[in-house]
Amino acid sequence: MTFTVQPALAEVREAADPVHAEDRPGAPWWRSAVIYQIYPRSWADSNGDGIGDLPGITARLSYLRDLGVDAVWLSPFYPSPQADAGYDVADYRDVDPLFGSLADADVLLRRAHELGIKVVVDLVPNHSSDEHAWFQAALAAGPGSPERARYIFRDGTGPHGELPPNNWNSVFGGRAWTRVTEADGSAGQWYLHLFDTKQPDFDWQHPEVRAEFESVLRFWLDRGVDGFRVDVAHGLIKQPGLPDWHDRTTMLGAHVEHDHSEHRPEPTHATPYWDQDGVHEVYRAWRTVLDSYGAPDRILCAEAWVEPQERAVRYVRSDEMHQAFNFDFLGTPWRAEALTDTIARSLRSSDSVGAPTTWVLSNHDVVRHATRLGMPSTESRPRGIGAGDAQPDRELGLRRARAATALMLALPGSAYLYQGEELGLPESTDMPDEFRQDPTFRRTGGAEIGRDGCRVPMPWVKGAPSLGFGPGPLAWLPQPEVYGAYAVDQQVGVPGSTLELYRSLLAVRHAHALGTGSLSLVEGLGEDVVALSNDGAGRDRVLVVTNLGKSVVELPEGAEVVVASSPLEAGAVPTDTTVWARW
């Protein structure tokens, strides 16, 4: 006769010291807000030209009220030649006719506010479009002119100035310098562009550049916007003398995703154009402008791909920005220990400056997390996936994505969602190359697939032309066949759908004030589990368990499940599942 000896169940309990303390009562909205990113050209098209627009957004805002988000962030809608999908701004105080008009922006703001949704807009201060009036004036005015001084023009090197001023490369591939032809037809100076040739970098040492952007802030604040997401916030100041740089130029995460067990890469500020100390002076000045608008707070959110975290949190010191995307979390591999470590370190780092942490899993620059987490390896995040690449396991990716989001939304701090993730939308991974528009694809000769795969227009109605994105069949990027099954109309009111999961998560997060709670690690549930407890005055503790192991995990006795990212198995938490439970 054989006996199975049941190991004594370890006691499940909170670790001695909480990782993070509860936020103060009456903390301002942005410390715990859930903000939904709209990529305007791909959300809703009102006039059937295949490009999403502001009236399209306004018409569908009630969808976001029903989802339960606090605010939206709109990627750029300003007049632009669209060389980088609007991140090449030709006029900071207007709306591109492609997206509507200033009057349409006012209507959008009013409607959003009526629905209780705040509106954050994108601000692109590192560079303008080459079609911006200032750059055109700089070209016309010639070397040494005050007009050129607002950008970074330099003479070339080599006997005839035929070589670029230094060896910097563009984030999008190729060199970061372009030589101009002077008015007299001669080969002239070079200008710096860390991104596309059509995106010349401003010289932020120039007082006129600083004054101009403060005026742009006021322009939009006066119209009623609730804040700004600041593009390339770590790039504005370049090291004096523009010294050569020995490494690759990357921004979107090559220095972010890493195996947590390995040696860490160089700090970002070793690169002579990233995370230079001088940027903070700019944001302190901006904070004064925003604060002058009084309550409720208008906010700044930094897009700063900065490592290590001790440097990244300098952007959210109390007199600088309010939020900074936590890209470390986005880049953490799907392993329990790594996730727990990132969460605890993130909270401790932001707490060291009194700021909330700003969680994010997807945006318009990275592979959607429903696809990323279904790739054979998440160790090195690909810059886009093409038909010739290894393809994701879609079911696994979605299951993990739901678990990852449920983990993220249980955490104190604010969180950003990227349009379509609430539908579990996968990346388009087999888009024919002729449709690709990301400049990085062209500039690297296709070596980098680019970001078009996460920018495909939203599916609203299965079977409708353009899946309900617009009134007609046009969509600026092709929508994969499978998108119909993910359409909003297929998921609303359907128990277990990803959309209904997101709605439940947001409702419970709100009801239990998880965004302002304290956080403790929970011991005793095993090694392959992220186990946390979110607590707050006057409400039940919420146990958060994400199981990344192979076997099911039993919950402690008395735990009462409130929401689960996938169905439980006989009351236990299966693989790749997150549950929230009162305990």
Ligand code: NOJ
């Ligand atoms: C970051 C933006 O998110 C990305 O889309 C853009 O290409 C670069 N900044 C350059 O503006």
Ligand code: CA
């Ligand atoms: Ca349109």
